[in-house]
Amino acid sequence: MLAYVALGANLGDAQATVLQAVNALAQLPGTRLLRASSLYRTAPFEASGPDFINAVAAISTRLSAPELLLNLQQLEHDQGRQRPFKNAPRTLDLDILLYGNAVINSPDLQVPHPRMLQRAFVLVPLAEIAPERVSDAQLAALALQTVQPLPDAKPLSPASKAR
Template identity: 50%
Template structure:
């Protein structure tokens, strides 16, 4: 149950440079400590091969936030945390020290230059869908359950990491 004035947002987390798992843990702690975030629950961590990218394997997770931040304010928070962790964007899908994507925000549909909600590519990425299913197994995207979307992800390699 959410408090009045709060919203549920789902965040995708990933990294494949440096201490990737440490970067995800630190980002989760920074999100939880932000005054605009009342609760932050994380999925288990997974290792996945890059999809539409090159470089080492990624460490991925998802988080469910209870937040008072508006979508663009939450995006600004996520991008600020990325920058604090040395995120660079030399080219599309470059290896990264930290990647934080706003996946969903309540049932909001948004299509602006800065932000598209729900995230337009998440339904084709097992590294997003599997951790998201851990947090919200009944979540439906575009009228389909997460298991249906996962089945369509083919042979994308993803394995859970030990706790």
């Protein structure tokens, strides 16, 4: 299944954490990294703390959506993610944006991600690696949200074969 995962961090060495997380996605069981966007710096949106480093990755996975979610939560936990309050600063945040064409509405998982169209820090990197998934109108609607590409950030290349 083709899935898109948003990555973000704003505590510690956020850039290194996001890069490590992209590599960790490629190590998930039955998963292959297809593409990853450049890294972007964004001010916290509906959150607090330092600026975020964000990216989006496209993966091919044999994991079900709930299995993928559990694996992403484990990666967050491994990076010290805590959830003391809603939208707290975080060492790592991983969200399933899209899982094929599935529409999932469970207490634990909503796909497509319910707020992705409201967040330039998601749509800009998604448009970079999957322009067919983001319209010009969707990007224009978020034009006031600043998303800055990191000057030394280059697209990440797939690092591994399916496990």
